Structure formats: C-alpha cells, structure tokens
Amino acid sequence: MKYPIPFDERELKLKANQMRRDIVESVHAAGSGHPGGSLSATDIMTVLYNAVLRHDSENPEWEDRDRFVLSKAHIAPAYYSILARTGYFDPAELKTLRKMGSFLQGHPKIDIEHGIEIGGGSLGQNLSIAVGMAIGLKKRGKQCRVFDMSSEGELQEGSMWEALMSAAHYKLNNLCIMIDYNRLQIDGPTECVMEVEPLDEKFAAFGWNVITIDGHSITETYEAFKKFNLLSAGHRVPEHDEFDPEKPTAIIGKTIKGKGISFMENQAGWHGRAPTDEELAQALEELNQNQ
Amino acid sequence: MARDWEMKLTRQGWADALIELGEKNPDVMVLDADLSKSTLTCQFCDKYPDRFCNVGIAEQNMINVAGGLSLMGFIPFATTYGVFVSGRAWEQIRTTICINRLNVKLGGAHGGVSVGPDGATHQALEEISIMRCLPEMTVLVPADYHETYKATLAAAAIDGPVYVRFGREKVPVVTKADDPFVVGKASVMREGKDVTIVACGSMVAEALDAADALAEEGQEAEVINLSTIKPLDSETILASVQKTGALVTAEEHQIAGGMGSAVLEMLAQNHAVPAEMVGIQDTFGESGTPEELLEKYHCKNTDIIEKAKKVITRKSQ
Numbered sequence: 044m045k046y047p048i049p050f051d052e053r054e055l056k057l058k059a060n061q062m063r064r065d066i067v068e069s070v071h072a073a074g075s076g077h078p079g080g081s082l083s084a085t086d087i088m089t090v091l092y093n094a095v096l097r098h099d100s101e102n103p104e105w106e107d108r109d110r111f112v113l114s115k116a117h118i119a120p121a122y123y124s125i126l127a128r129t130g131y132f133d134p135a136e137l138k139t140l141r142k143m144g145s146f147l148q149g150h151p152k153i154d155i156e157h158g159i160e161i162g163g164g165s166l167g168q169n170l171s172i173a174v175g176m177a178i179g180l181k182k183r184g185k186q187c188r189v190f191d192m193s194s195e196g197e198l199q200e201g202s203m204w205e206a207l208m209s210a211a212h213y214k215l216n217n218l219c220i221m222i223d224y225n226r227l228q229i230d231g232p233t234e235c236v237m238e239v240e241p242l243d244e245k246f247a248a249f250g251w252n253v254i255t256i257d258g259h260s261i262t263e264t265y266e267a268f269k270k271f272n273l274l275s276a277g278h279r280v281p282e283h284d285e286f287d288p289e290k291p292t293a294i295i296g297k298t299i300k301g302k303g304i305s306f307m308e309n310q311a312g313w314h315g316r317a318p319t320d321e322e323l324a325q326a327l328e329e330l331n332q333n334q
Numbered sequence: 335m336a337r338d339w340e341m342k343l344t345r346q347g348w349a350d351a352l353i354e355l356g357e358k359n360p361d362v363m364v365l366d367a368d369l370s371k372s373t374l375t376c377q378f379c380d381k382y383p384d385r386f387c388n389v390g391i392a393e394q395n396m397i398n399v400a401g402g403l404s405l406m407g408f409i410p411f412a413t414t415y416g417v418f419v420s421g422r423a424w425e426q427i428r429t430t431i432c433i434n435r436l437n438v439k440l441g442g443a444h445g446g447v448s449v450g451p452d453g454a455t456h457q458a459l460e461e462i463s464i465m466r467c468l469p470e471m472t473v474l475v476p477a478d479y480h481e482t483y484k485a486t487l488a489a490a491a492i493d494g495p496v497y498v499r500f501g502r503e504k505v506p507v508v509t510k511a512d513d514p515f516v517v518g519k520a521s522v523m524r525e526g527k528d529v530t531i532v533a534c535g536s537m538v539a540e541a542l543d544a545a546d547a548l549a550e551e552g553q554e555a556e557v558i559n560l561s562t563i564k565p566l567d568s569e570t571i572l573a574s575v576q577k578t579g580a581l582v583t584a585e586e587h588q589i590a591g592g593m594g595s596a597v598l599e600m601l602a603q604n605h606a607v608p609a610e611m612v613g614i615q616d617t618f619g620e621s622g623t624p625e626e627l628l629e630k631y632h633c634k635n636t637d638i639i640e641k642a643k644k645v646i647t648r649k650s651q
Contacts, residue, residue, distance in 0.1 A: 050473055134465060138358065152433070153433075153435075157651040160405070161401075161430075161434060162429075162430075162433055165429045168394075168425075168426055168430050169430075169567075171426070171430075172396070172398045172399075172401050172405070173402060174398075174402060175403040175404075175405070175406070175410075176403075176406055177402070178387065178399065178402070178403060179403045179405070179407070179408055180406060182385075182408075183407075185588035201394075202426075205390075205392035205394060206398075206399075206503020208390070209389055209399065210597045212390075250623045253539060
C-alpha cells in the first residue's frame with residue numbers, strides 16, 4: 044500500500060491503539076523487550092508512517108521513498124508493529140519477536156524487503172547513518188527525506204553531537220530528527236542520570252530548526268510534520284520566520300514513558316521488561332476501554 | 335647487507351588509486367576527518383570536490399556517514415590515521431558497517447611506528463588485530479606503493495567492508511607494477527627449503543633482506559608476502575611450511591592478534607611447526623625516527639635472521 048494517506052485524527056488514534064496492543068502482546072510473547080519507550084513513541088510513529096512518510100509497502104525498494112531510520116532501536120516492538128500494520132508483513136509474525144529464527148530480532152537487523160532500511164541497537168550511531176543517507180539523496184538529486192527516531196537519552200552519546208553538527212554543516216534540510224522525550228532512562232529520570240536540557244536551545248545552537256510538541260497529540264504532531272514538509276521542499280513556513288528552509292529540523296515530542304497503560308506510565312522499570320499474563324490482560328482491557 | 339631499494343610512499347598508492355577510481359566510477363566517494371593533507375586524500379578532493387566529504391575531527395560520524403552513503407549506492411572510502419579509524423570508531427565499524435555488511439572501505443594511514451616522532455598515541459599497532467576479528471571484514475596490508483595502489487582498486491571491487499593498512503614513510507618497492515594482486519592470495523617472493531618467513535607491509539623488505547643474509551650463510555629462506563590477512567591464504571602458507579618445517583612471522587604490529595597470530599591459529603590446527611614471531615612485543619611505542627624505533631622494538635631484518643636461525647635449530651631438536 045502507498046503512503047501517506049489523508050490525515051484523519053480519529054483513524055490515527057485507533058491505529059495508535061492497535062499499535063499499543065501489538066507492543067504489549069509481542070513483548071509478552073517474547074518474554075523480554077522494551078515496552079516503555081515503544082509506547083511513548085507510538086503516536087509520533089503512527090502519524091509519521093501513515094500521514095507523512097512517502098513509502099509503499101508493496102514496493103519496499105521504491106527508489107523515491109522517504110527513508111526512516113530507527114535510532115532508539117530498542118523500541119523494535121513499536122517499529123515492527125507499524126511495519127506490519129502498514130503492510131510490510133503479516134501482523135501474526137509479531138508473536139515471533141526475539142525468537143530463534145525470526146526476522147524480528149531483539150534489535151532490528153537490516154531487511155529492506157520487510158521495510159527495515161538499516162539495523163540498529165547501539166545508541167548514538169544511527170543519526171550519522173541518516174546524515175549519510177541525506178547527503179547521498181541530495182547528491183543523487185532526489186527529493187526524498189530522511190526521518191530519524193531518537194530520544195533525549197540517546198542525546199547523551201557524544202557521537203550524536205558530531206552528527207547534529209554535520210547535518211547543519213551540510214545544510215540537510217531533507218533530514219528530520221524526532222526526539223521521543225519521555226524523561227526516563229534505565230537508571231532513572233534523565234535529569235538525575237545526565238541532564239540534557241536546555242534541549243531546544245542546544246538544537247538551535249547546533250543549527251537546527253526546532254519544533255516542540257506534545258508527542259501524544261496526533262494533531263500537534265501532524266502540524267509539526269507539515270512544517271517539515273514545507274521546509275524540506277525549500278519553502279518558508281507562513282507566520283514562522285524563525286524556521287530556515289536550509290536547516291535540518293528537530294521535532295521534540297514531550298511524551299510519557301509507557302503511555303496508554305496506567306501501571307506502566309512514568310515508570311523507569313518498564314523500560315525493558317515484559318508484562319506477566321495478568322499485566323497483559325489488564326493492559327489490553329485498558330486499551331479496549333480507551334478506543 | 336640490505337639491498338638498495340627504490341623507496342616510495344604507500345599512501346600515494348592509496349591516493350593515486352582513489353583518483354583512478356573516481357575517474358572511472360561516479361559512485362566512488364572519499365571521506366576524511368581533517369587529515370586529508372597527511373592521508374593525501376586532498377588530491378582526490380582537488381579533482382572531485384563534489385565527491386569528497388571532510389567531516390572534521392569526528393571519526394565516529396565519518397564511519398556511519400559513509401555507511402549511510404553506501405546505502406544510497408555510493409562506494410565510500412573513509413580515511414584517517416589507522417589508530418583513529420580503527421580504534422575511535424571500532425564499534426561503528428562493528429555494529430553499523432559489519433553487522434549490516436555495508437559496502438564501506440576504510441583506509442588506515444600511518445600504520446605501525448612509521449609516524450615516528452608523534453609518539454605512542456599516533457602509532458597504530460593494533461588495527462590488524464581489531465579489524466580481523468570482525469566477521470564480514472576483509473583486511474589488506476599491502477607491502478609497497480604498487481600493492482597499495484592495487485589493494486585500493488581491489489577494495490572497490492569487493493561488495494562489503496574492507497580495511498586497507500598503509501604507512502607514512504617511504505618504504506622499499508618490493509613488487510613490480512605489473513605483478514598480479516589478488517585479494518586472498520599470498521605471493522611467494524623467494525623460494526627456499528629451510529625456513530618460511532611470512533611478512534606483511536613494510537616488513538616484507540626486511541624479510542627479503544634477511545633471506546639474502548641467510549643465503550650467504552647457507553640457509554635458504556622462503557619469503558611469503560601476506561598482503562591479505564583476511565581471508566587467509568592457508569593453501570600457500572601450508573604448502574610452504576610443509577616443505578620447510580619452520581616459520582618466522584614478521585609484522586610492524588603487536589604480536590597479539592596480528593598477522594602472525596592469524597597464521598599460527600591456522601597452522602596450530604593443521605600443521606604445527608617450530609615458529610617465532612617478529613613484531614611489537616606487548617608494548618607501546620615512543621618518539622623517535624621510524625628507523626630508531628624499528629631497531630629498538632626488534633622489527634629489523636637482523637631480528638628476522640636471529641629468529642630464523644632459532645627455528646631452524648628447533649627443527650632438529
């Protein structure tokens with residue numbers, strides 16, 4: 044199927060709900076994995092893959108597709124769900140997550156046929172790949188864009204700042220980084236482990252356009268991507284003179300780790316553990332009620 | 335008595351081949367990390383500025399930018415000093431380049447103690463070890479200008495990651511411009527029946543000098559130039575060692591995990607013979623001229639001669 048499809052807030056909310064079901068079910072079936080950050084990135088991923096990213100699941104190698112790079116690659120459960128739900132493979136495969144012989148590895152492995160542009164898992168690496176892709180696409184004269192899904196925790200890696208610097212230097216207005224800013228990492232709150240603030244000022248100082256949004260508002264997220272659509276086409280954004288169409292763009296999404304499952308929300312402990320049978324049942328019940 | 339060798343820069347072989355590749359293939363790109371005047375990739379930049387990326391002093395970014403370019407169909411050659419390209423960016427090379435099997439070529443300039451006065455921090459003595467342990471990686475250590483030139487062309491023809499190690503100083507030209515160069519194939523530079531000397535890089539000339547001296551004393555050494563460390567040409571090495579029954583390895587690199595280790599890993603499992611290793615013995619370098627350092631750290635033809643005599647004696651024990 045070809046994307047993007049027309050924006051429909053109600054429809055996208057239902058899709059995000061389905062993605063959350065996939066995440067808790069697949070991590071439960073695997074017995075391990077990373078639900079917290081998958082759930083916080085769900086709404087941004089849903090908007091991106093349905094209403095923004097130019098891609099075609101029936102033609103994964105389509106030359107003129109936008110490229111998606113998963114930087115915070117431990118949220119493989121979210122990635123695999125959106126790929127399955129946009130037609131890259133049968134959603135039944137999600138139950139094979141992290142199992143021997145499955146193409147759904149604990150952290151993604153390159154597999155363009157199934158929509159995975161590049162593997163990942165070691166934080167701080169993939170934004171540089173996205174920079175290389177964005178340079179390459181420009182050299183090829185392509186209008187395609189590159190979207191990199193990162194997080195505030197990943198920004199603690201020094202190599203991220205090398206990559207951010209180079210993206211501005213090479214004027215990669217075809218590159219968008221999305222920060223899933225859920226303020227929690229494995230060892231606790233980001234501000235206690237290693238503060239990354241003031242993030243918007245840091246991005247601006249490194250030569251990026253910065254758009255800060257509520258990363259769980261489907262509409263706000265879509266509006267932010269619409270600005271990037273203009274900027275990446277070389278246009279200015281009406282009534283927003285602060286954005287420069289020669290710069291790369293950062294969308295900082297304020298999010299909640301574990302979003303949508305009451306007992307997982309804002310709990311660092313849910314960064315990397317699977318729900319029990321009882322917890323799964325409760326999670327699915329909550330998601331049913333929130334449809 | 336050492337031969338009167340013609341001396342030439344190996345890094346010039348890298349630069350000349352890149353320009354030839356750039357001319358033939360519009361997909362060839364070159365990246366550097368603020369050392370293009372030393373690595374001589376500045377010569378490619380002068381000719382093809384649109385296909386040259388200087389990423390600044392940021393090796394980790396350079397490697398994965400090269401990875402991203404390869405995904406867009408380019409053939410990127412990322413170059414800086416061997417210490418930095420292999421060490422600073424090792425995990426990028428492992429996790430992005432090798433696990434994903436990306437078509438990225440790595441140029442490790444200033445390998446060995448050839449960077450002399452800069453001292454220990456800049457002397458690359460561990461790259462062979464930390465590159466050859468990576469699945470998917472091809473590791474080339476050309477012996478002279480001609481081989482570096484051919485290794486660089488050969489790297490472009492391989493679909494996958496390749497590491498090419500070369501040096502800073504002029505080194506003896508031990509091969510001819512029209513000698514064949516095949517990745518994965520060692521070359522027998524001199525035949526002999528008493529001992530096999532397997533050498534790589536600048537140590538090939540030292541091995542040939544050592545063989546001359548040994549011949550004067552009635553010992554015939556077979557000299558093998560092992561310019562591909564991985565994949566290893568087991569066949570050529572085995573055939574030689576089965577004939578001579580004794581081995582000396584010689585490299586401008588740490589003994590642990592380097593070229594000699596690769597050879598001995600293979601022989602221990604197939605045909606163990608008395609063996610000695612010439613190389614850096616578990617220590618870091620220091621400032622000095624390359625020549626002074628090679629002498630102090632026992633990487634000279636005299637060291638090869640001494641070890642060759644030792645293994646020949648061990649054969650009969």
